[in-house]
Amino acid sequence: MAGHSHWAGIKHKKGKADKLRSKIFSKLSKEITVAAKLGEKDPAMNPRLRSAIQAARSANVPKDNIERAIDKSSMNANLNYENLRYEGFGPQKIAVIVETLTDNKNRTASNIRTIFQKAGGSLGTQGSASHNFNQVGVIKIKRQEISDEKIFELATEAGADECISEDDIHEVQCVVNEIYNVKKILEKQIDNFISTEIEWIPINRVEVSKEQKENLIEFFETLEENDDVQNIFSNLKMDIN
Numbered sequence: 001m002a003g004h005s006h007w008a009g010i011k012h013k014k015g016k017a018d019k020l021r022s023k024i025f026s027k028l029s030k031e032i033t034v035a036a037k038l039g040e041k042d043p044a045m046n047p048r049l050r051s052a053i054q055a056a057r058s059a060n061v062p063k064d065n066i067e068r069a070i071d072k073s074s075m076n077a078n079l080n081y082e083n084l085r086y087e088g089f090g091p092q093k094i095a096v097i098v099e100t101l102t103d104n105k106n107r108t109a110s111n112i113r114t115i116f117q118k119a120g121g122s123l124g125t126q127g128s129a130s131h132n133f134n135q136v137g138v139i140k141i142k143r144q145e146i147s148d149e150k151i152f153e154l155a156t157e158a159g160a161d162e163c164i165s166e167d168d169i170h171e172v173q174c175v176v177n178e179i180y181n182v183k184k185i186l187e188k189q190i191d192n193f194i195s196t197e198i199e200w201i202p203i204n205r206v207e208v209s210k211e212q213k214e215n216l217i218e219f220f221e222t223l224e225e226n227d228d229v230q231n232i233f234s235n236l237k238m239d240i241n
Contacts, residue, residue: 023224023225024059025056025059025061025065026227027101027230028052028055028056028059028061029056029061029065029066029068029069030069030081030101030230031052031055031101031230032049032052032053032056032066032069032070033069033070033072033073033079033081034073034081034101035048035049035051035052036049036069036070036073036074037073037079037081041070041073041074047180047183047184048180049070051180051183051193051195051196053066054192054193054196055193055194055195055196056069057192058142058192058193058194058195079103080103081101081102081103082101082102082103082105083099083100083101084099084100084101084102084105084108084109085097085098085099085100085126085130086098086100086109086112086123087123087124087125087126087127087128087129087130088116088121088122088123088124088128088129089116089121089122089124089128089129090116090119090120090121090216090219090220090234091119091120091121091212091215091216091219092206092208092212092215092216094121094206094208094216094234094235094236095129095132095133095202095206095234095235096116096121096129096232096233096234097129097130097133097200097232097233097234098112098223098229098231098232099229099230099231099232099233100112100226100228100229100230101228101230102228107228108226108228111226111228112223112226112228112229115219115222115223115226118222119215119218119219119222121219130200132202132203132204132235133200133201133202133203133233133235134200134201134203135176135198135199135200135201136161136173136174136175136176136198136199136200136201137173137174137175137176137177137178137179137182137196137197137198137199138171138172138173138195138196138197138198138199138201139171139172139173139174139179139182139183139186139193139195139196140169140170140171140172140193140194140195140196141169141170141171141172141186141190141192141193141194142168142169142170142192142194143165143167143168143169143170144168145170145190145191145192146170146189146190148165148170150189151163151165151170151172152165154185154186154188154189154190155172155182155186157185158172158174158181158182158185158186159174159178159181159182160172160173160174160182161173161174161175162174169194172186176198179196179198180196183196197231199231199233200233201233202233202234202235203235204235205235205236205237206235206236206237207237208236208237213236216234216236220232220234
């Protein structure tokens with residue numbers, strides 16, 4: 001759930017570790033259920049499911065939770081989730097993209113709109129905020145899994161556009177529709193992945209004052225607490241210091 005284009009690691013410093021962990025488990029489980037419902041139940045034959053399970057394992061989601069999420073895709077035949085994207089501007093006119101996974105788009109749209117309005121922001125139409133971002137396939141791996149040199153070689157072989165190694169993470173970036181092809185080559189030498197996602201990376205980041213940033217963090221947290229919200233991206237310049 002973290003990354004340079006999300007609202008980053010600041011949320012981990014807010015004293016809500018248990019609540020955050022529960023929310024991450026819930027969102028990862030929902031993604032597993034949807035991936036299993038849309039394709040094969042066998043992760044070897046379903047790259048989206050395989051990636052969702054790998055992300056869940058990386059986040060220490062218990063095996064029983066993962067199995068229940070897969071089973072849920074068969075048990076609830078009438079349960080249909082939709083991936084919906086909302087775009088708008090939060091406090092200080094910061095561009096925001098909110099990705100949701102919902103079984104009731106009217107409820108979700110109403111809730112997201114209310115959160116934006118209460119924060120002094122506004123929802124826009126699709127394209128209103130996303131022109132401030134590039135959409136990129138992003139694969140994240142713990143740095144201890146493979147050396148900087150080896151991951152660079154592997155990413156080049158896979159046809160990735162970018163390979164960044166910093167802090168504790170390797171990040172491989174590629175064209176969106178090539179993400180699972182690139183991932184397949186990385187899997188030849190890597191077993192554990194933090195995440196495999198389509199991310200919105202800001203073209204330019206906006207700086208605000210410390211006080212304004214606190215207001216924005218509160219806004220992001222309120223969005224994050226909504227059960228339908230899967231990912232949040234913004235062009236706010238973040239740091240975790």
